[in-house]
Each structure stands twice: as structure tokens, then as C-alpha cells.
Amino acid sequence: MEITERIDGRTPEEVFYDYRFLGNSRLAKCSEELKVYQTIIFLEELRDLHNLEPILYFGIGPHEAHRADNLKEFYAHNPIEPIETRFPMIETFKYDRDIKSIIENEWGIKLPRMYHLGFSHANCAGRCVRGGYQHYKQLFQVWPHQYQKQEDMEERFRQHFQKNVSILKKDGRPYTLKEYREQILEKLDEGQMQKEYRELLEKEDSHIPCVCTFA
Numbered sequence: 001m002e003i004t005e006r007i008d009g010r011t012p013e014e015v016f017y018d019y020r021f022l023g024n025s026r027l028a029k030c031s032e033e034l035k036v037y038q039t040i041i042f043l044e045e046l047r048d049l050h051n052l053e054p055i056l057y058f059g060i061g062p063h064e065a066h067r068a069d070n071l072k073e074f075y076a077h078n079p080i081e082p083i084e085t086r087f088p089m090i091e092t093f094k095y096d097r098d099i100k101s102i103i104e105n106e107w108g109i110k111l112p113r114m115y116h117l118g119f120s121h122a123n124c125a126g127r128c129v130r131g132g133y134q135h136y137k138q139l140f141q142v143w144p145h146q147y148q149k150q151e152d153m154e155e156r157f158r159q160h161f162q163k164n165v166s167i168l169k170k171d172g173r174p175y176t177l178k179e180y181r182e183q184i185l186e187k188l189d190e191g192q193m194q195k196e197y198r199e200l201l202e203k204e205d206s207h208i209p210c211v212c213t214f215a
């Protein structure tokens with residue numbers, strides 16, 4: 001089949017400016033606008049313009065079965081007529097298969113570089129606003145250039161709207177990527193900072209790098 005690509009044209013940052021709201025692990029408008037909405041209008045077009053009944057196949061495995069429930073629920077009720085969802089990796093196999101190795105070694109398709117850098121998801125080039133402390137620590141260590149871009153984006157937004165907001169939170173308050181880098185990440189070799197980092201992780205409410213409906 002020909003692959004259809006749909007694109008909104010904006011970056012996540014542009015969506016944040018449009019909504020005057022910086023995305024974070026609790027609310028990521030970028031995901032809704034750039035991925036979910038594009039999916040919905042494409043599905044509607046299939047029905048209305050081509051008289052086709054779409055079925056959505058998701059390639060998520062048994063270790064993410066909770067996401068399957070959410071997706072099933074979402075497409076059963078929102079926001080158009082119910083759409084059938086199928087999860088062959090979960091329905092066919094009880095255990096996770098090493099799909100990445102099959103894709104790369106048997107099918108000869110190169111995986112996105114983020115997997116080789118040790119990330120479990122390859123979304124938005126590591127700059128996912130749903131990422132938590134652990135994700136941004138890894139980004140800082142293996143792809144500092146991307147961390148810096150995200151830090152700059154956050155600082156620009158704060159400046160532009162004169163709002164004390166951030167992607168991460170600490171004790172329920174804004175905690176910027178700049179603060180995180182300066183206070184913790186650049187000092188992780190120090191024993192005290194290791195302890196502080198572990199404490200941050202314990203308090204974190206999200207350990208999921210991204211839960212984009214279509215990522």
C-alpha cells in the first residue's frame with residue numbers, strides 16, 4: 001500500500017504559543033493537535049469521501065496493554081462514529097517479541113536513532129514534553145544538543161508570556177529544565193546530587209516518556 005502522510009505543519013512549540021500553554025506531562029496539546037486531530041480528519045475523509053470503513057491497527061506490545069485499553073476506549077467514543085481498533089501484537093502473542101530486531105535484521109529497515117541511544121520511545125527527537133526527570137536525564141547525557149534546544153524552547157516561552165511555567169514540576173511548583181540541568185544534572189557525579197536525583201524520581205508522578213495516542 002502507498003503510505004499516506006498527514007501533516008499539520010506546526011511544531012509542538014507553535015501549538016504551545018497558539019494555546020498560550022506550555023505542554024507538560026499532564027496536558028500536551030501538541031499530541032492532540034498534531035497527531036490525534038490529523039488522524040481523526042483522515043478517518044472522516046475515508047468514510048465521507050471514499051466510502052471506506054477504517055480499522056485502526058496499533059503495533060503496541062503486551063507490555064503496553066494499558067495503552068490498548070485507552071485507545072480502544074478513545075476510538076469507541078471519541079469524537080466521531082466508533083472506529084474498530086486492532087492490536088495484533090497483543091492479540092497474537094502472549095509475550096513481547098523482539099520486534100525491533102525483526103524490523104532491523106529481517107526486514108532491513110533501520111530503526112530511528114533514539115532506540116540506539118537507549119530510549120524506549122522515539123518521539124519528537126527526544127524533546128517530548130511528557131518526559132519526566134528520568135527521560136530528561138537521559139536526554140542530557142546522550143543527546144545534550146536536544147536537551148539544550150528544549151531548555152531554550154522553555155525559556156523562550158517563559159519570556160514571551162512572562163509566565164512562571166515549566167515542563168517539569170518539583171513539589172508541585174515549576175521546575176525548569178535550566179534549573180534541573182544546573183542544580184542536578186551537571187553535578188550528578190557528586191554523591192549528594194545522586195541522592196537528590198533519586199528523591200526527585202520517587203516524587204515523580206509520571207514515568208512515561210510519551211503517551212501520544214499516535215506515537
Ligand code: SF4
Pocket residue numbers: 012023028030031034123124127128129130210211212215
Ligand atoms: S511526542 Fe511529546 S512533545 Fe511530541 S507531540 Fe507527543 S506529547 Fe507532544
